[in-house]
Amino acid sequence: MITGVKEGSRGSLGKVNSVIETGNGTSKEVVKKKICYNWRRAGKCRFGRSCKFAHTDFKDGTASGPPKPPIEKSSVTVSSVEVSPKQPEVRQSEETVEIIQRLLNIVDDDPCVVCAVSKTKEKLAGPTISIPLGQGKILSALLDTGAYYNYISASLVEKLGLATSSRGVSESLRVTLADGPVRQVVAVVDVAKIQFRVLQGGRNKNAILGVRVCVIVESRCLLA
Incomplete structure (x- = not known):
């Protein structure tokens, strides 16, 4: 035994x-x-x-190998923190607010838009805004989300009698219109605190997309 x-x-x-x-x-x-x-x-x-040597535990005579150290189990504590979202305070200048208010005055497919130059009723293709010019005149502008800048034809600027400037304009500055023709930017003009690039006139008086003015919709205006 x-x-x-x-x-x-x-x-x-x-x-x-x-x-x-x-x-x-x-x-x-x-x-x-x-x-x-x-x-x-x-x-x-x-x-x-x-193996010719013994693989035997000293305590009970079994071949279980030497005693192994105990495995430490790590405990994980999960805590939740309630965070109340804060709305960022957005401050806008008076000029930005004025532009936003004009964008709210959108005329969509209205056949009774009054043209500032010819004073005739004509229908513009797409949503438009009305820009007051004073003396009862209103300039209708097409909203074009694909444009990088605001554009107006040189012939329309001449008829409106607007003062232009050459700041930021060079002879190599040209624009390709949606229907293919390339027009040179000859000046810039401010219309009711909105800056437009003046395009060299062609046969078509409505140089931009078949309308008299092309306006870019800025993201800051869409936040209103």
């Missing part, structure tokens, strides 16, 4: 397993295989079961 396992003395080949067997009131110590150094150090041996 095997009652326990204890370590033997150290030798030149390593530790020795000593097993105590008891029976009939007597006991004797039986020397077994020496403990495998690789198994003792690393818990594994490349020779496996064919």
